[in-house]
Amino acid sequence: MANRKAPYSLLYEDEDILVVYKERDVFSIRTKAKNTFSHNLYHYLREYLLKKGESLFIVHRLDYETSGIMIFAKKRNIQILLQKAFEEHQVERHYEAVIQERIPLGSKYHVVQYLKDISYRSVICNKDEGKEAITDILATNYIQIGTALDIRIETGRHNQIRVALASLGFTLLGDKRYSHNENKRLYLNAYSLSFPSSLPLKRFSFSLSPLWLERKKEAL
Secondary structure, eight states: OEETTTTEEEEEEOSSEEEEEEOSSOBSSOOSSGGGSSSBHHHHHHHHHHTTTOOOEEOOOOOTTOEEEEEEESSHHHHHHHHHHHHTTOOEEEEEEEESSOOOTTOEEEEEEEEEEETTEEEEOOTTTSEEEEEEEEEEEEETTEEEEEEEESSOOTTHHHHHHHHTTOOBTTOTTTTOOOOSSOOEEEEEEEOOTTSSOSOOEEEOOOSSOOSOSSOO
């Protein structure tokens, strides 16, 4: 169900959760900037649920420029369970990205880094100072503007995928922060989100057709 007013589509809803597709260039929640106080995904969804007498609880975030699937809780206990699943690396998250470079198809990269936030940037540091960021990358197909990548993250650190790709010397299209690329959109999209069946959910997996990936030839 598309929402004309707000940049999201409703993918799934029951009495416990709300799953949406966040469009690019919108904040997950408000920031210190006044223009984000009412123009953020959490605000729009909260207004939607308030009309039905229901509550909304944030579970995770996507960066402003990144599009993709997000899950929200309607109950505090569900929020706690979902966040714990994220923290314990029990959630399978797949993203797709496009890099400018044409690299051999089938190329795989397993990137383990430790990141910490400095201002609005995430930087690589040592194990004692940062949080572990694990990123698996697979080159799946070429498109006209570069190589499409299937990416699975075990952790959900701020700017994790951008930093991992930059550290490999790749140019993520549209990533002005780390790749200094001025493409008009960031080519990063979260297309699949799956939870363990041990959680008290009616549905555990949510996905959309990728924007740039062809049919997977090999699993990550």
